[in-house]
Amino acid sequence: MFMRFIYKFSSPPYFYAISGKMLPWLTALFFVLLGYGLYGGLITAPADYQQGDSFRIIYVHVPAAWMSMFIYVVMAISGGIGLVWRIKLAEIVSISSASVGASFTFLALVTGSLWGKPMWGAWWVWDARLTSELILLFLYLGVIGLYNGIEDKRTASRAVAILALVGVVNIPIIHYSVEWWNTLHQGATVTKLDKPSIHIDMLIPLLVMAGAFKVYYFIALLLRCRNELLEREPNGKWIDELLEKVK
């Protein structure tokens, strides 16, 4: 049942049609979440007892960092599915995630740096958390570079999937770096087993922003996948049929 759904969803014409229908709804949802999250985070949430208003950069930094890891896992798993079952859409999802993930990683590093200067007193330190996140950015850039370096896109997808799967070992390292080693970066606030150590009024906008970022990723992913599909199958029969309908 589930596999049948996967196979149906991953057929290019079906995917193209249904993603087209989903996009306007997702865009609306994104703006609602973003608007609420920004208003909640920048205006209604109280200032922090230690850091005052400066802590509000958390509403961009933390969701971006979460997304950087989440997208990597999606990229590696869909790359793996592409390797095993040779599903074209899985390959496309994998490579389309790479540049979105790289952007979020870059955003997390930049906002972290801007936050670190006033709070810690340094733009950058070579502690385990920051270094492993920088390695994540290089992994993304490696994936993008490797994909563009190979002419045949199906071969490129396979090569990229292996690189992505190799790099997946970095994800738990990023998450647990603050526990395994002494770091300047503080420990986890929300993603730990006991109660989050953040006040509820501050937590809700943070989770809403995380939701908004996730929906944004989904929108960007669908748009990129649609482009990539058209590019890979310029002579596909279903595209001709689609063009017929438009006329």
Place this chain on the structure above:
Amino acid sequence: MRIIKQKRLGLILLMVAGISIATFFGLRAFNDNLMYFFSATDVIEGKAPKDHLFRLGGMVVKGSVVRQPSGLTVRFVLTDMAKEVTVEYTGILPDLFREGQGIVANGKLDANGVFIAQEVLAKHDENYMPPEVAGSMKTAPAETQK
């Protein structure tokens, strides 16, 4: 066809498992180098390097901060709740520097066992709350409200 797919999946899982194990041992081998700072206990026990710069992390002991009457030199005691090390620093301290706050200092030990810091970084904790909540809690110092 089915067997080929199972084989591919098996190979991929084997690859990921192998890399995880290799990384685990690699990181274990470099464990000491990955530590961003030494604790006060490490310094007392002589684990910290003697003749070159290293980082020392810990909590500033309450009531230990002494400012020199002239200049920017500050002396304070860092603790890891077991051992203590005296630190001397000349310069501007970060905003978050307070007694009872975690910091990381970069510098080296002098002949008397005093840590001469060249740089002081503030470490903030993972707790976020409004000042009213912090003020009502006994564990958090009340004067932190800005």
